[in-house]
Amino acid sequence: MTRYYLPVAIAVLVLAFWFSPDAQEIAAGVAIFLFGMLMLEDGFKLFGGGTLERVLEQATRSTPRAVAFGIVSTTLLQSSSLVSVITISFLSAGLISLVGGVGIIFGANIGTTTGAWLVAGLGLKVDIASYAMPMIAISIVLVFQKSKALRGVGYALGGLGFLFLGIHYMKEGFDAFKDEIDLTRFALPGLVGLAVYAVIGTVATVIMQSSHATMVLILTALAAGQIGYDNALALAIGANIGTTITAIIGALGANFQGKRLALAHLIFNVTTAAVALALITPLREAVDWISAAVGIAADDYAMKLAVFHTIFNVLGVTLMLPVLARLIAFLERRIVEPLPDVSRPHFLNEAVDEFPQTLEIALRKEVLHLYDNAEELILHGLNLHREQIHATDDIARTVRRSRAPLGLDIDERYEHRIKTLYSAIVEFTTRAGDKRLPPDIAERVYSLRDVASDIVQAVKAVKHLRKNVLRYTTRAQGSVTELYDGLRTEIARIAVEIRKLGQAAPEDRSALWLDQERVQVEEAARSAAKKVEALIRSGDLTPAAATSFLNDSGYAYSAMRDLIEAARSYYVERDSAMAEVERLLSLDDEELDDPTADRETRSGPGPAKGHVTETS
Incomplete structure (x- = not known):
């Protein structure tokens, strides 16, 4: 017609x-x-x-x-x-x-x-x-x-x-x-x-x-x-x-x-x-x-x-x-509200990108939706129940008790709950870039896209961990199980702290905690190799298990870095006076990382952030 x-x-x-x-x-x-x-x-x-x-x-x-x-x-x-x-x-x-x-x-x-x-x-x-x-x-x-x-x-x-x-x-x-025709x-x-x-x-x-x-x-x-x-x-x-x-x-x-x-x-x-x-x-x-x-x-x-x-x-x-x-x-x-489908965008549609502010706010909500899906997949990929992790007062004890394998096809979940949302976010931000947004809003929109990228990279890192998590944590096997439980505990603790950050009032959110977490992650990454060497010498860890752990610890610490960076970009307000004070007080990259050691040494032989780039 x-x-x-x-x-x-x-x-x-x-x-x-x-x-x-x-x-x-x-x-x-x-x-x-x-x-x-x-x-x-x-x-x-x-x-x-x-x-x-x-x-x-x-x-x-x-x-x-x-x-x-x-x-x-x-x-x-x-x-x-x-x-x-x-x-x-x-x-x-x-x-x-x-x-x-x-x-x-x-x-x-x-x-x-x-x-x-x-x-x-x-x-x-x-x-x-x-x-x-x-x-x-x-x-x-x-x-x-x-x-x-x-x-x-x-x-x-x-x-x-x-x-x-x-x-x-x-x-x-x-x-x-x-004068020509009388319509009356x-x-x-x-x-x-x-x-x-x-x-x-x-x-x-x-x-x-x-x-x-x-x-x-x-x-x-x-x-x-x-x-x-x-x-x-x-x-x-x-x-x-x-x-x-x-x-x-x-x-x-x-x-x-x-x-x-x-x-x-x-x-x-x-x-x-x-x-x-x-x-x-x-x-x-x-x-x-x-x-x-x-x-x-x-x-x-x-x-x-x-x-x-x-x-x-x-x-x-x-x-x-x-x-x-x-x-x-x-x-x-x-017009009945459709049943929520976590695999599909909830807030991104053509109506919201008519105006810059609704575009930005809808994108923020969709990135949070992506993180919610990702957090569940990350914890389930580590054989942890999300509800139990967020309800416990002792994360390490809860992790040690989580031995039963979760029936999970992590690749299928990634395709339907992470990749589809991330693709929609990238397509939406690309469409937004064609609208000649005000510079400040455009900067925040692209920052949100980067947050989504960090979240996806964290999920990809945990996908690599999944195989050996099932191999070494579904039953107690001594030192190797304790090492993997330590990785699971740290990732779970960061997820809990990020939820607390999201529930806090905007004026109470601080970047200082994020910097402390980053310092702790880098220190753990540097000490991982020494700990493994000591366990091999004592006979508590086989060389094969040690090699698997060193590779997997690289993926785990990469996931932690990505989650912390995503939380920093998403939750911490950079345009307030408090944020400026925190920026001056916060530790810079030279203080966070050991300048005398390359990233592979700090993180073990696994990939550093940005290297987990497969698109499938």
């Missing part, structure tokens, strides 16, 4: 231009207006620098605040579509609740009515084209500046200029069009007219994907006398239904929460439209009464349409808020 959309649209435009040259001016006005909206949205994305997103996270702690945010943000951005996309993005990233997201959508429907007031009260009564030209000229100068803030202001200013220019051309086009001859009275024009308004908004553009088109046609007041009311109702198309399209790449929000948007707008059509007569009387009360002329139908647009949207919110809990329950029943 979509492949026929473009040729059909072009054919319709060409026929319209051939039928009436004045239609060109109307079409150009719509195109300029939509282009202005795109520039305005790009400007706020660039200028906001994450401000809008941070405010959104704070503004959804209660339903009234969420509704208020929807009103204010849509009034400022003049785009309920942008607010809907932002909301779906944050909801998909798990940063706001479904109730908060629905509240924002309710508020956005009220906020979008301010556009009709601006056009009816200003755009149709003032020569706004005279303001548009200097705004566009100044905006181009700003757009070519290096400062992100100035470029954001330039895009926003240019967007407003093109909005004004688009309104001007639509108005001029309809003024010229009425095709007006339909009664309920049939309401239904037909509501459908026309819906279709027009779906095509333009902007109820704001549709309302401007309706207002300019109404001001030029090309459509009747009753039909304009029906068109405005239909535009409200059609605006849900943006949320529906945005939810296609979202998770189940994003799809729930899109369905809520559709239910709300269709219900509001149905109520408005059913109560069209009393609503029209209310418009007349309010218009008279505020001094709007009886024949100023453009302003009265703005009043109507506001009334029926406020009415819709008033009717839906009391049943919000039931709506949420219906959405949760209708």
Whole structure:
């Protein structure tokens, strides 16, 4: 179906231009207006620098605040579509609740009515084209500046200029069009007219994907006398239904929460439209009464349409808020949360990478999901039960008692629970790199990718350990079992400490513990060879077992280093004053490693970090 959309649209435009040259001016006005909206949205994305997103996270702690945010943000951005996309993005990233997201959508429907007031009260009564030209000229100068803030202001200013220019051309086009053909001859009275024009308004908004553009088109046609007041009311109702198309399209790449929000948007707008059509007569009387009360002329139908647009949207919110809990329950029943599949990404989808902050936060959550899978696989690969390790007060004793082999295909688990997630993370960060992110966010995104890499390397190292862990630890075999139990204990202890680090408050996390752990790992790695030599001399260790252990200790200490480095990069905040103090106090690499010994000597003959690079 979509492949026929473009040729059909072009054919319709060409026929319209051939039928009436004045239609060109109307079409150009719509195109300029939509282009202005795109520039305005790009400007706020660039200028906001994450401000809008941070405010959104704070503004959804209660339903009234969420509704208020929807009103204010849509009034400022003049785009309920942008607010809907932002909301779906944050909801998909798990940063706001479904109730908060629905509240924002309710508020956005009220906020979008301010556009009709601006056009009816200003755009149709003032020569706004005279303001548009200097705004566009100044905006181009700003757009070519290096400062992100100035470029954001330039895009926003240019967007407003093109909005004004688009309104001007639509108005001029309809003024010229009425001399050529009178569209009011095709007006339909009664309920049939309401239904037909509501459908026309819906279709027009779906095509333009902007109820704001549709309302401007309706207002300019109404001001030029090309459509009747009753039909304009029906068109405005239909535009409200059609605006849900943006949320529906945005939810296609979202998770189940994003799809729930899109369905809520559709239910709300269709219900509001149905109520408005059913109560069209009393609503029209209310418009007349309010218009008279505020001094709007009886024949100023453009302003009265703005009043109507506001009334029926406020009415819709008033009717839906009391049943919000039931709506949420219906959405949760209708779109069921899928059973968690640890082998698939939980947070990475196309909806979250619309905005830099949601992209970064979703990636952080997915890296944590990867670590959760990896920690389980690492401990199970060492024949340790994760629940027992995290519950015990004596890790070494628990390790010594863990002799029963766990039925585990570590290669299959790695393929399905580690490699698939890591591949998704790499693909996601690559896609993010194409979006020209702000440098600070781009740096953190690539740092998270490196954290994922460290986690995967740790798992690969334990895969190498698995064979001899089964060989030497499922039954007591003297010194060799004690040596392997020591490796298992150290890896398990680091896993426990990393969990404590994750559960601590951000301000309580310290890099000093990580440095102490790294020192302990390097000291153990250096002393491993001496310990093995002593055991061989005493006859407590065979040369074959000693060779296996020295190789495996290299893998084990590599896994420990990777886990510690991953914890440092993920949990320790580098942009705080405390982090800077810790950086100055922490030990540098020269203090951590013995500068007189190469890595192979320190770690035994096994591979050092970065050398476990098989891709299978």
